[in-house]
Amino acid sequence: MRAALLAGATLLGLAGGARADEQHFPLQSYRVGPYAAGGTGFFGGFIDYLNLINSRDGGVNGVKLTWSEGETQYEVERGVEVYERLKSRPGIAAWNPLSVGIAYAMIDRITADKVPLITINHGRTDSTDGRVFPYVFPLLLNPYSETSGIVAYLGTRAGGLDKLKGKTIAVLYHGSPYGKETIPIYEKLAKTYGFKVEQIEVPHPGNEQQSQWLTIRRLRPDFVVLRGWGVMNPVALKTAQKTGFPVDHIVGNVWSNSEEDAIPAGDAAKGYVAITTQASGTEYPVIQEIVRKVYEPGNGNLADKKRIGSVYHNLGVLNGILNVEAVRIAQGRFGKRTLTGDEVRWGFEHLRLDEAWVAELGAKGLFHSINVTCANHEGEGRVTFQQWDGTKWKVVSDWIAPDWASLRPIIEASSTAYAKEHGLTPRDCAAEEQADAGARNTAAEHASAESR
Amino acid sequence: MNPDFAFLVEVIVGGLLSGVMYALVAIGFVLIYKTSGVLNFAQGAMVLFAALTFVSLLERGLPFVGALAATLAVMVVLGLAVERAVLRPLVNQPPITLFMATLGVSYVIEGAAQLAWGTQVHGLDLGIDDTPFEIGGVLVSRFDLFAAGVAGLMVAALTAFFRYTHTGLAFRAVADDPFAALNAGLRLPRIWSAVWIAAGLVALVAGLLWGARLGVQFSLSLVVLKALPVLVLGGFDSIAGAILAGLIVGAVEKLSEVYLGPFIGGGIEGWIAYVAALAFLLVRPSGLLGLRSVERV
Numbered sequence: 033m034r035a036a037l038l039a040g041a042t043l044l045g046l047a048g049g050a051r052a053d054e055q056h057f058p059l060q061s062y063r064v065g066p067y068a069a070g071g072t073g074f075f076g077g078f079i080d081y082l083n084l085i086n087s088r089d090g091g092v093n094g095v096k097l098t099w100s101e102g103e104t105q106y107e108v109e110r111g112v113e114v115y116e117r118l119k120s121r122p123g124i125a126a127w128n129p130l131s132v133g134i135a136y137a138m139i140d141r142i143t144a145d146k147v148p149l150i151t152i153n154h155g156r157t158d159s160t161d162g163r164v165f166p167y168v169f170p171l172l173l174n175p176y177s178e179t180s181g182i183v184a185y186l187g188t189r190a191g192g193l194d195k196l197k198g199k200t201i202a203v204l205y206h207g208s209p210y211g212k213e214t215i216p217i218y219e220k221l222a223k224t225y226g227f228k229v230e231q232i233e234v235p236h237p238g239n240e241q242q243s244q245w246l247t248i249r250r251l252r253p254d255f256v257v258l259r260g261w262g263v264m265n266p267v268a269l270k271t272a273q274k275t276g277f278p279v280d281h282i283v284g285n286v287w288s289n290s291e292e293d294a295i296p297a298g299d300a301a302k303g304y305v306a307i308t309t310q311a312s313g314t315e316y317p318v319i320q321e322i323v324r325k326v327y328e329p330g331n332g333n334l335a336d337k338k339r340i341g342s343v344y345h346n347l348g349v350l351n352g353i354l355n356v357e358a359v360r361i362a363q364g365r366f367g368k369r370t371l372t373g374d375e376v377r378w379g380f381e382h383l384r385l386d387e388a389w390v391a392e393l394g395a396k397g398l399f400h401s402i403n404v405t406c407a408n409h410e411g412e413g414r415v416t417f418q419q420w421d422g423t424k425w426k427v428v429s430d431w432i433a434p435d436w437a438s439l440r441p442i443i444e445a446s447s448t449a450y451a452k453e454h455g456l457t458p459r460d461c462a463a464e465e466q467a468d469a470g471a472r473n474t475a476a477e478h479a480s481a482e483s484r
Numbered sequence: 485m486n487p488d489f490a491f492l493v494e495v496i497v498g499g500l501l502s503g504v505m506y507a508l509v510a511i512g513f514v515l516i517y518k519t520s521g522v523l524n525f526a527q528g529a530m531v532l533f534a535a536l537t538f539v540s541l542l543e544r545g546l547p548f549v550g551a552l553a554a555t556l557a558v559m560v561v562l563g564l565a566v567e568r569a570v571l572r573p574l575v576n577q578p579p580i581t582l583f584m585a586t587l588g589v590s591y592v593i594e595g596a597a598q599l600a601w602g603t604q605v606h607g608l609d610l611g612i613d614d615t616p617f618e619i620g621g622v623l624v625s626r627f628d629l630f631a632a633g634v635a636g637l638m639v640a641a642l643t644a645f646f647r648y649t650h651t652g653l654a655f656r657a658v659a660d661d662p663f664a665a666l667n668a669g670l671r672l673p674r675i676w677s678a679v680w681i682a683a684g685l686v687a688l689v690a691g692l693l694w695g696a697r698l699g700v701q702f703s704l705s706l707v708v709l710k711a712l713p714v715l716v717l718g719g720f721d722s723i724a725g726a727i728l729a730g731l732i733v734g735a736v737e738k739l740s741e742v743y744l745g746p747f748i749g750g751g752i753e754g755w756i757a758y759v760a761a762l763a764f765l766l767v768r769p770s771g772l773l774g775l776r777s778v779e780r781v
Contacts, residue, residue, distance in 0.1 A: 064595065066702040068603035207751040235754030237703050240710065242498040243741035243753060249623075250491055263703035266605075270697065274616055274625045296699015298607045300614065336604065 057099040058118035060129040065105035069292045076333040077348020093368040108133040123370040147373030161447035162409040163458035172413030180434035181415040197226035202253040207235045238264025245275040258284045265293035273300035290343040294420040302422045310399045314341035317394030400431045406461035490621040501628035503734020509711035510726040512686040518721040519679045525586040528708030529593035535691030539700045540601040559684035567680040605701035716761035719774020
């Protein structure tokens with residue numbers, strides 16, 4: 033009930049728009065409808081982090097963070113409607129819809145409006161190429177990197193990447209553009225490493241998978257990769273059990289990795305492994321601080337405190353960290369004031385958080401690092417793997433680096449085709465970075481002269 | 485047994501057992517349609533509401549039987565409320581109006597379910613082991629067998645009810661000719677209320693079984709998509725037709741997906757059942773066991 037009232041209040045825009053000393057985050061959230069469990073967790077974590085920055089630091093260098101929510105129910109039309117309704121708010125830093133469909137529908141709009149669109153862990157793979165997609169940021173992980181990370185992990189399970197040769201990997205994917213996005217890269221990696229790949233579609237929503245799992249039973253693959261969404265995930269785990277496939281040989285992708293995917297499957301999920309860019313749990317200092325400084329005074333966004341530290345909540349917190357640090361970095365360049373969307377874009381393009389910086393933020397172990405550049409909007413996020421023990425996720429691997437070098441040419445081929453199709457001229461990132469360095473040197477000289 | 489043949493048998497058995505699950509939802513539609521001529525699109529939402537209420541009460545510490553009894557009571561109240569507040573005021577309106585009303589009711593129930601019980605997903609363990617057992621090289625799901633048993637019991641109970649009880653016979657009379665039933669002194673509003681309560685109870689059974697299968701979450705309301713081709717194929721007013729069509733739809737889906745899917749791209753089971761139902765409709769518009777409507781023109 034509290035969540036509903038909160039959603040109602042925020043739908044009415046009571047969280048408020050930005051004023052002169054404020055930076056605003058419009059949120060196309062989904063707190064009701066079929067995907068509400070993920071939406072409440074992610075947007076709850078994001079808001080909790082913004083709250084922490086406001087209450088602990090008084091904002092980012094004195095610039096208060098504000099937000100307003102519009103309910104989308106994960107529907108594209110509603111997402112676009114919320115965009116049109118909220119885009120006139122002053123001081124918008126970035127959009128974070130957490131929806132492939134809504135993100136696709138926004139690309140032209142945010143490019144015209146010059147505001148960053150953050151698609152953490154999802155979105156178009158080729159939007160990694162910032163030369164063609166200057167305002168889109170699939171931070172930490174695009175679908176191809178995810179695939180590469182999963183194959184690398186399966187390699188470690190098999191005893192080395194070379195041991196994948198001759199093995200069979202079945203990919204069970206959601207019958208949607210999201211699910212189909214990785215078909216070509218699995219085919220390519222199968223050729224590279226010599227394994228056989230069988231890709232099997234599950235029609236939306238995926239609440240019946242008997243025939244797919246019988247097919248898998250006949251194929252007898254060594255591993256199954258679950259590229260699911262929503263109800264498809266627990267049903268896959270339950271049907272795997274029903275057809276006798278060992279659950280610890282199923283590896284879930286980044287949208288099959290939450291408590292909401294495992295809990296409904298009950299015992300069938302025990303031993304299930306999934307990829308993630310951020311660990312779950314509450315032991316990280318930043319999460320502890322959120323508990324202390326946001327939840328204890330009664331300002332937490334999650335109605336159920338037991339969900340603090342869950343996969344979606346921690347993803348929301350991590351998304352908050354990346355957005356806030358991008359604003360902070362951009363302030364270093366443009367001044368400690370409300371920034372324009374284009375200035376925040378610059379901040380994202382210089383979002384370089386190494387392990388030491390991550391530790392300073394209280395997020396050591398929560399995530400590894402990020403290194404975004406003008407040309408690389410994903411930022412080389414590392415992945416890790418977690419296993420469900422029946423009640424919670426437990427990390428079972430080191431941080432793994434996907435094979436970005438081999439993926440880059442494929443990404444560039446796709447983005448180049450996109451640019452050609454849309455009549456775009458790719459940016460010259462080298463020239464921009466040089467000009468930036470020049471501007472920063474001039475500013476530094478200016479500051480130094482002033483201080484003298 | 486030859487492995488290929490064993491696999492074929494496994495696909496068919498799996499399909500038939502899945503089909504029973506579809507039929508469970510379809511029966512709720514049939515009950516309402518049979519007696520009031522309304523295609524109740526809210527049946528899926530009722531399935532969700534029942535399962536969510538049950539599991540939420542269970543998680544709040546109620547014992548299994550207590551939660552079941554309380555959910556039963558809630559579904560009775562819900563059935564009565566829908567009939568009294570929405571359907572009765574619209575009596576004698578065109579079927580499309582009634583259908584649209586149930587569509588609206590569906591959204592209201594879904595929203596109310598989330599408002600009352602939250603948006604979290606829940607596991608539901610009915611205590612039925614879902615590890616498979618093998619018969620002659622064919623794996624069979626214990627849970628699906630249990631669900632088929634429950635469905636069989638429910639159909640037997642409904643059949644006995646319609647055939648041997650006063651209220652059941654009244655239901656049939658109303659279904660055959662509402663005006664004649666009214667002339668014979670049957671109280672239609674009371675019968676409609678009773679049938680909505682019955683649909684609520686069927687939703688509870690379907691909700692528990694589907695909830696244990698999928699987890700209790702919003703997507704439960706989408707199981708109606710599985711019931712629609714069953715209704716088209718079996719006839720909107722036949723319980724036996726729903727069961728028979730459920731079995732056919734389940735088997736056709738699985739056989740098509742496994743044997744035809746690889747040649748035409750896979751992921752076909754979402755629509756192949758509709759193709760089968762539509763093809764059948766061209767031959768027999770009232771469905772397998774549905775009553776043929778004859779009108780004087």
